[in-house]
Amino acid sequence: MDRILTLEQVEAEDRAIGRKHVAILLAGIVIGALVGVSVLWAMGPGLPPGPPSGGAATVRMAGVAFVPGVLNVAKGTTVTWVNEDAVYHTVTSNNPGGPLDSPNVNQEERWSFTFTEDGTHEYHCTPHATYDFQGGMWMGMTGKVVVGTGQGGGGGNPVDLPHTTFDAATAPLAPGTREWNITLVAKELPLAVGKGVPYAAWTFNGTLPGPVVRVRQGDTIHLTLVNEGTMNHSIDFHSARINWATAYRDVAPGTTHTYSFTADYPGVFMYHCGSGPVLVHVANGMYGTMIVEPAVDPRPVPDREYVLVLSEVYASDVVNANGLYYGDVNKMLAVTPTQVVFNGYAFQYHPGLGGQALPANAGDRIRVYVLNAGPSLIQSFHVIGAIFDIVYVENNPANALQGIQTWTLPSSGGAAFDLVIPDPGLYPFVTHNFAYTGLGAVGVFAVT
Numbered sequence: 541m542d543r544i545l546t547l548e549q550v551e552a553e554d555r556a557i558g559r560k561h562v563a564i565l566l567a568g569i570v571i572g573a574l575v576g577v578s579v580l581w582a583m584g585p586g587l588p589p590g591p592p593s594g595g596a597a598t599v600r601m602a603g604v605a606f607v608p609g610v611l612n613v614a615k616g617t618t619v620t621w622v623n624e625d626a627v628y629h630t631v632t633s634n635n636p637g638g639p640l641d642s643p644n645v646n647q648e649e650r651w652s653f654t655f656t657e658d659g660t661h662e663y664h665c666t667p668h669a670t671y672d673f674q675g676g677m678w679m680g681m682t683g684k685v686v687v688g689t690g691q692g693g694g695g696g697n698p699v700d701l702p703h704t705t706f707d708a709a710t711a712p713l714a715p716g717t718r719e720w721n722i723t724l725v726a727k728e729l730p731l732a733v734g735k736g737v738p739y740a741a742w743t744f745n746g747t748l749p750g751p752v753v754r755v756r757q758g759d760t761i762h763l764t765l766v767n768e769g770t771m772n773h774s775i776d777f778h779s780a781r782i783n784w785a786t787a788y789r790d791v792a793p794g795t796t797h798t799y800s801f802t803a804d805y806p807g808v809f810m811y812h813c814g815s816g817p818v819l820v821h822v823a824n825g826m827y828g829t830m831i832v833e834p835a836v837d838p839r840p841v842p843d844r845e846y847v848l849v850l851s852e853v854y855a856s857d858v859v860n861a862n863g864l865y866y867g868d869v870n871k872m873l874a875v876t877p878t879q880v881v882f883n884g885y886a887f888q889y890h891p892g893l894g895g896q897a898l899p900a901n902a903g904d905r906i907r908v909y910v911l912n913a914g915p916s917l918i919q920s921f922h923v924i925g926a927i928f929d930i931v932y933v934e935n936n937p938a939n940a941l942q943g944i945q946t947w948t949l950p951s952s953g954g955a956a957f958d959l960v961i962p963d964p965g966l967y968p969f970v971t972h973n974f975a976y977t978g979l980g981a982v983g984v985f986a987v988t
Contacts, residue, residue, distance in 0.1 A: 598622060599683065601629045601645070604668050606683035613655060615688045620652040621645060630666040634678055635856055636820055637740030637866025638663075641770075658688035659858065699863035701730055701738040705896050706883035708846040710752055710909070713833060719760040722753060726765060726773035726791070726813065726826070730864050733853050734879050734886035734980055735894060740866040742769065742813070742824040748884035749849045749913065750811070750828030757806050757835040764798045767791045773821070776814035778952060779803050779830050788814045806834040807934040808909045808954025822915040823854050824867045825884070829911045829954070831935065839930075839937055842907035842958065844900050850921075850949070850971060850981060851913040853879035875916045879980045880971065886980025891966075897986035902964050906985070907956055909935065914951030920972040922946040923959060923985065932956040946972050961987045 595616055600607040601623040613619060621631050623645045631642040631651060640663045642651040655661070662684045669680035724744045731741040731748050744750030755761060765775045772790040780787070780801035787799040812818075813826035829849055854871040855878040871878070879886045887893040900906050912919045922945065931947050933939035935956040941947075947955055961967055964987050971981040 596620065601625055601665075604665075604681055606665075606681065609682070610684045610686065612686045613688075615658055616654070616656060617687070618652050618654040619685060620650050622650045623647055627667075629668065629681070631663055631683075632666050633860075633866075634662045634664060634682075635866055635868055636742075636824055637856075637860060637864060639861040655685065655687040656861070658691055660690045661685045661687070697863060698736065698859045698865065699730070699738050701732040703732040703735075703885055703888070705888055706747065706749075706885065708848060708883060708889070708898055710754060710831070710845045710847050712841070712845070713754060713756055717756055717758045717835070719762065720753075720755055721762045721764070723764045723766060724750065724775060724828075725768055726775075727768045728770060730862070731825070731884070733855065733865075733881065733884060737853075737855060737879065737886070738859075738864050739853070739855060740824075740860065740862070740864040742773075742821060742826045744775075744811075744813075744826060744828055748825040749851065750826070752828065752847050753811070753830040754833070755803050755830065756833045757803055759803050759832075760800060761803060762798065762800045764796055765791050766796045767793050769793055772815045773826065774814045775811060777801065777809065777811045777830060779805070779807060779809035779811075779832055784814075790815050803830075803832045805934075806832045806936045808911050808956060809934075810911055810913055810952045810954065812913070812952075819872055819915055820867060820869060822913065823852065823872050827851065827913040829909070829913075831909055834935070834937055837937060839932070839958075840905060843904035845907045845909070846898055847909045847911075848882045848921075848969070848983075849884070849911045849913050850919045851881060851884070852877035852915065852917055852976075853881060855879065872915075877917070877976065877979060880917070880919075880976035881980045882969075882983050887982065889983025890968075891984055891986070895983065897966065897984040900961065900985055900987050902962055902987050903960060904987075905958060905960050907958050908969075909954065909956050910949065911954040912949035912951055916951060917973070917976065918948060918950055919976075919981075920946050920948045921955075921957065922970055922972040923957075924968045924970065925965070926959050926961050926967055928957045928959050930958045932958070961985065964988050 597619045599621045628644040628646045631640050633640040645651050664678045665681035669678050728742045733739045767773050774788050774790050776788045782801045791797040809830045811828050813821035854868050855865040856868045888895045891897045910921050928944040931941045931944045933955050967985040970977050
């Protein structure tokens with residue numbers, strides 16, 4: 541819609557942001573009226589106004605658009621968004637975990653944010669913008685704030701987050717089938733994904749990956765999802781045969797959802813958030829493993845069992861206002877991870893890089909349940925100095941392969957790996973996709 545200014549409005553804006561800004565704004569309005577580009581105006585192109593003369597600036601939410609669509613400000617400026625529409629809007633960073641994260645801003649309400657560092661901040665209104673995966677951009681009600689030089693992240697230095705090693709050990713179930721009441725809590729919270737890499741993670745039960753769920757073929761699972769987060773989440777269990785449209789539906793913040801299913805097949809199954817965009821929810825940490833043991837298991841009993849989940853992290857280049865790196869959607873789409881990890885943290889099982897090796901005794905039968913949670917890469921699991929006696933694809937005894945050096949796992953694929961290491965020593969386990977090993981996907985079995 542064309543914008544018509546009264547004399548009083550022009551004078552008010554003149555006093556607030558200077559004559560040069562008003563002249564540019566009015567010129568944009570005249571050009572918009574001549575060519576009838578109301579859609580482009582709503583998208584926010586055109587000439588960006590110069591930095592404000594003081595430490596404050598205003599963006600109007602009007603006609604389901606941010607006006608101006610591009611705002612240049614000096615470092616230290618407080619920007620206030622004012623809603624003039626009859627519907628609510630939000631100011632939400634395009635990159636999940638970014639610094640702009642307003643609540644719903646209703647008509648005649650306002651929300652402010654102070655930009656303390658140089659940087660470029662692209663944002664959108666959650667109910668009035670959609671993500672175009674083919675084009676790789678947000679469409680609809682979008683905007684941008686350029687602070688100072690436009691370089692940097694606007695959040696200062698990363699915070700120092702402690703890390704607790706994810707316990708990879710697991711143990712078999714007692715005999716018999718049973719019913720399970722399982723509760724998973726969706727929540728967003730900061731977690732370290734590597735040394736010096738605090739991350740704005742999205743999680744189940746506050747861990748990355750989520751907790752390991754272990755059941756037996758034929759067991760009944762009653763699953764409850766509690767959403768303690770700030771956005772819709774859901775829960776998709778690959779081990780379930782179920783009407784996904786009702787079971788895996790979005791669960792709004794502050795609400796719960798329950799469904800039940802029977803574990804019909806043995807496997808190393810993935811579970812994950814299925815809310816859109818699924819890529820973003822999984823890449824930010826909302827995944828875990830369900831091990832379903834065979835109802836009848838003819839395999840030898842292992843001496844030790846471990847669970848390893850391979851996954852990718854796509855951290856931003858800079859931190860947000862809370863000192864956290866956050867998920868970079870463009871990196872996710874380009875499949876250029878910053879970390880590739882076992883159980884959510886780079887090198888956490890590598891003793892030479894500050895991690896804790898996984899112990900075993902010489903001659904132990906070690907069973908490793910490996911899931912590739914992705915969300916995008918195909919991975920190859922390998923133990924240096926060892927050969928897998930048997931690989932059970934999807935943990936199914938009927939799918940046994942013998943004498944395997946390396947086994948490839950598609951995204952969301954899993955398998956059980958049996959190996960016996962006869963001699964003491966340190967035996968690294970890796971993804972044999974070596975472009976990603978150096979990003980964190982290497983650990984060590986310490987055999988004594």
